[in-house]
Amino acid sequence: MTPVEVVRGDGPLVLGLPHSGTWLPDDIAARLNDRGRRLADTDWHVDRLYDGLLPGASVVRATFHRYVIDANRPPSGETLYPGQNTTGLVPLTDFDGRPIWDAPPDAEEIKTRRQAFHTSYHAALEAEMKRVHARHGVAVLYDCHSIRSEIPFLFDGRLPDFNIGTNGGATCAPEFETAAREICTAAEGYATVVNGRFRGGWTTRHYGRPNEGWHAIQMELAQRTHLTAEAPPFAYDPARAARLRVVLGALLQRIEEIALSLGDTT
Incomplete structure (x- = not known):
């Protein structure tokens, strides 16, 4: 199993999928406890949800599960949300704060996993962003995620359906955030x-x-938007997904239009 799948398109968008993979190398799977082997924190069916929505979009997808290593965490392991519960570079608990390992990895193993998986994913993603930018004068990373709507360990209450992240507007031109919001x-x-x-x-x-023509926006979807239930077996709901895909397709198309207007295609 290759740790990263790449589909190259001819447009200015790159879809990143760091958490839809479910592959566990045998030696890592054997060290998870029963709770860990449920893989409950997967971004279930996000790859299927976005499939074919924007012809020409590139896709970079991690095939490994986030319990192997989390490709959306800093390689240093520092937290992105100081003062809030979260999971680390290699999660030791699930999103409910429950241990997932019979034998947790030590620092040396985490280093090995980082090189084999985290580095591989980001090398592929950066290469694709560079290729797209060279072609269009602009590149937009649309980072695809989903999560259960209610997780008291991580946040209070119930999440909205669309959770748009631009780190306070710092990661993209304002036109992209405005389009997503609208x-x-x-x-x-x-x-x-x-x-x-x-x-x-x-x-x-x-x-x-x-400022360099690289823009990024994260979309965290509440899983109730496209699953039959936010519980095992985390089944895809074709009717809910079809309705959601209309909105997501319109959003991706609008982001592409903005990107092409900002880019230099001469």
Whole structure:
């Protein structure tokens, strides 16, 4: 199993999928406890949800599970949300704060995993961003995520359906954030927040360099928008997903239009 899948498109958008993978190398799987092997914190079916929504978009997808190593955390392991509960570079607990390992990895193993998986994913993502930027004079990373709506260990209450993150507007030109807010807010039956609990993970913050023509925006979807239930077996709901895909497709198309207007295609 290769740790990263890349689909190259000819447009200015790159879709990043760091958390939809479920592959566990055998030696790592054997060290998880029963709770860890449930893989409950997967971004379930996000790859299917976005599949084919924007012809020409590139896709960089991690095939490994976030319990191997979290590709959306700083390689240093520092927290992105000081003072709030979260999970680390290699999570020791699940999103409910429960241990997931019978034998947790030590510092040396984390270093090995970082090189084999985290570095591989970001090498592929950076290469794709460079390729797209060279072609269009602009590159936009749209980082695709989903999460359960209610996780008391991580946040109070119930998440909105669309959680848009730009780290307070620092990771992209304002036109992208405005478009995301307007399209999601106008979508009937959905709730939206910008830079709420999820302001953009390390990926968004690292690649969001608008002064260099690199823009990044994170979309954290509440899983109730496209699953039958936010509990095992975390099944894809075709009807809910079809309705959601209309909104996401419109958003991606608008982001592409903005990107092309900002880029230099001469």
